[in-house]
Amino acid sequence: MERNTSTRNTRENSFTNEFISAYLKEQVIIPMRYVWHVSRKKNRSSIQTKGIIKRNVDYGVFANHFKPNYETINLMWPLPIDEFDCSGIDLNTFYLLYDFWRIDTRAYEAEWRTDPFLRNDLKAYHLRSPNDYLCSLTNIPARAIHLYRYRGEKTPVLYNAAGVSGVMIPSVLKSA
Numbered sequence: 544m545e546r547n548t549s550t551r552n553t554r555e556n557s558f559t560n561e562f563i564s565a566y567l568k569e570q571v572i573i574p575m576r577y578v579w580h581v582s583r584k585k586n587r588s589s590i591q592t593k594g595i596i597k598r599n600v601d602y603g604v605f606a607n608h609f610k611p612n613y614e615t616i617n618l619m620w621p622l623p624i625d626e627f628d629c630s631g632i633d634l635n636t637f638y639l640l641y642d643f644w645r646i647d648t649r650a651y652e653a654e655w656r657t658d659p660f661l662r663n664d665l666k667a668y669h670l671r672s673p674n675d676y677l678c679s680l681t682n683i684p685a686r687a688i689h690l691y692r693y694r695g696e697k698t699p700v701l702y703n704a705a706g707v708s709g710v711m712i713p714s715v716l717k718s719a
Contacts, residue, residue, distance in 0.1 A: 571654060572608070580604070581641050582641065593685060594683045595688060604678060605658060606655070607620060616715050645690075646687055692716065
């Protein structure tokens with residue numbers, strides 16, 4: 544049993560070292576004020592109290608560097624890869640399995656770079672540019688994050704303000 548643990552730790556350390564080496568070669572990005580982290584709801588309690596932290600087997604904190612909307616939500620990492628595990632589930636139901644954390648990059652100090660390992664998967668998952676997928680070696684404190692949830696179907700909202708009427712599509716995410 545001890546040997547298996549030692550082998551796993553060696554493999555994890557090797558992977559972590561490989562990631563850090565690749566990470567340091569990536570371009571430093573000055574992010575928009577808000578970037579987005581996506582995680583399963585089962586992590587909510589921990590994230591609310593501790594913030595977004597690197598786990599032992601992980602090598603960074605990851606964020607999507609674009610504003611989510613109904614056309615881009617399916618491109619928010621890790622949703623494209625997780626969709627394979629949830630085949631047969633309606634997408635509206637699928638997105639409800641996740642929390643969307645808005646990270647205020649002005650609320651703490653961190654260096655962001657493009658995710659070096661995701662770069663190779665951009666075409667395979669029909670993703671956007673490398674600069675849209677960031678990572679940091681810095682944990683994100685709870686004070687710098689705010690929880691959002693998937694709103695569901697896009698339902699037009701009629702409005703009338705100052706004598707002007709129109710139709711508005713609400714944001715894909717709503718504050719929790």
